[in-house]
Amino acid sequence: MAATSLLPKSLSPFLTNPPSFPATHFIKVSFLNPVNHLYCSKRPNIHTLVVHAKKKNPWLDPFDDGDDPDMEYGSLFADGKQEEDPRPPDNPNNPYGFLKFPKGFTVEIASLALKVRGDVRRCCCVVSGGVYENLLFFPVIQLLKDRYPGVLIDVVASPRGKQTYELNKNVRWADAYDPDDHFPEPAEYTDMVGLLKSRYYDMVLSTKLAGLGHGVFLFMTTARDRVSYVYPNVNAAGAGLFLSETFVPDSMNLSDGGYNMYHQMSDWLGRPFRSVPRQPILPLKVSISRKLKEVVEGKYRNAGAEKGKYVVIHGIKSDSKASMQSKGDTDSLLPIHVWAEIANGLRGIKPVFVIPHEKEREDVQEIVGEDASIVFITTPGQLAALINDSVGVIATNTAAIQLANAREKPSIALFCSEEKGKLFVPSAQEKNSVVVSSKTGKLIDIDIQAVKNALPIFDVSFALV
CATH class of the missing domain: 3.40.50.2000 (Glycogen Phosphorylase B;)
Structure with a gap:
């Protein structure tokens, strides 16, 4: 009588298919099916399937190893930079002018290609510090304009820092709200959250060292990408759950880095993406009216x-x-x-x-x-x-x-x-x-x-x- 396996037939295909999770989580179970050794030996090496790429955020998805290198992109998922939105400006004489939906969006759902390509139509920058820190953030704003053509950039800064943006022609709106205030007025806090949420941002950048509280603040803006610096100590616990990308500075004071204090954020924003080369960082420039x-x-x-x-x-x-x-x-x-x-x-x-x-x-x-x-x-x-x-x-x-x-x-x-x-x-x-x-x-x-x-x-x- 021929030897038969004691395992159900449905278990064998499950074991022979290459798993989608990393090799560190795979347990060798070849002893469960000793009959079909030849069939199991043809299985591809699991280590070759692991994509060696930096995870976006291990807090959000521990099994996310980056983009699939075998995915093919057609005309819908273009490789180059985003194109400027051809939608004409709002007509103030239109009786339906109050329906000001963001560029790149429809009433029902955002464009699929916009999300897959990572296009950024609207970006908000929450800049910590005073005049000096906001002035050194100008090259990052220029980097955003060059990397994402047609992007609309808004800034949230302290009242002193807001004065700096009369020298920057790339900023659309600058709102006065001190992100460094540890005990803001509840009315001002909720008003700013509602204001940022109603603008439908694709990306929010923050230079304030984020803990759990500031991470929740950025999360409530409902932006797709929430990028921020975090505390280099235990105060950063929990912030990664609400952020898409985090940067850990060398010290508690980000300004200790001098002129290149935002180099981590600049490197991430200017990173190469498919056929788009690395975006260079231009020197500081200001425009005077x-x-x-x-x-x-x-x-x-x-x-x-x-x-x-x-x-x-x-x-x-x-x-x-x-x-x-x-x-x-x-x-x-x-x-x-x-x-x-x-x-x-x-x-x-x-x-x-x-x-x-x-x-x-x-x-x-x-x-x-x-x-x-x-x-x-x-x-x-x-x-x-x-x-x-x-x-x-x-x-x-x-x-x-x-x-x-x-x-x-x-x-x-x-x-x-x-x-x-x-x-x-x-x-x-x-x-x-x-x-x-x-x-x-x-x-x-x-x-x-x-x-x-x-x-x-x-x-x-x-x-x-």
Whole structure:
């Protein structure tokens, strides 16, 4: 009598098919069917079926190993970049104008190709920090515009950070909401959640270190892709359940990374995708409106300066929030008597002192003189316009240095240490910038003579003291 298997017939095909889960979860069960050894030996090697790719988020799907390399894409799933939506703009005279459905969407369901290709029609950026941090986020916004043609970009930032976006033509709307507030007003919190949810975003980017609370906030926007930095410690527990992609910074303060503080997010956004090559990251650029230039021109003319014949001095010590410091370098302001000594080295060119508060005007006039050119400026847009009409900038590690580099103006940057100078002004020679750092690690001990020796960067005809 022929030997028969004690197992049911339905079990054999299940064992012979290659499993779809990783090899680490597969248990060898060849002893269950000892009769059909030859048939089982023809099974393909399981290790060759595993796709060695970075998982999107192990919290969401532990069995997701990335895209299928054998999938074929036709005309519906194009390989290249997304195309700009051809839908005409809304007609305000249309009686049905209130039905403003997002571009790329129909009333019933979003386009299947939009999801498969990962197209982004609307993107929201939640940017933590003040003026300096939002200014350094500009290259990421430009990367989004280049990577996803036709994308509409909105920004949520603190009231101080929102002022920065008058210099960015790529941002549609900027909403004032402080993401760093640990105890927001319930009415403001729910209003912002409802506002973001009603805009139907495809992607939400956040530079705030997310825990469980901020992860839930981003999840309630109902965006398809929720991307954020998370805490590098136990405070990040649970945040990955609500996020599509996470980045772990090197420290609790993201601003410690200096100019390239968003390099992890930039690398992920510019990653190659099928036939689309890696998207390069462009340098920081700002755009200044004509109206802004006219307002600032009136300010510095009233102060006794002429266009193209003055040097901007920024970084006077003050307790004002308009100092435009970075959270990664708190030692970045100098008292006025140090600036007065530096300004004495200028010949044939007028120093213009920028004060962040009117109460500093008397101190500047007392030490520098009654005829000192003083301009009261609190917004980054006016500061950029003032720098644009100047010969150059002498400043500590404030937004003035980055604005000078963005407008391709020569600058002298004063830092408390050499490490900070390399972080915030990389490739200083290419940017026509001279970095002068303190030897003791304290900005107050800066070598003034070294600063005076760098003054010829503005004009070789300067006479030095």
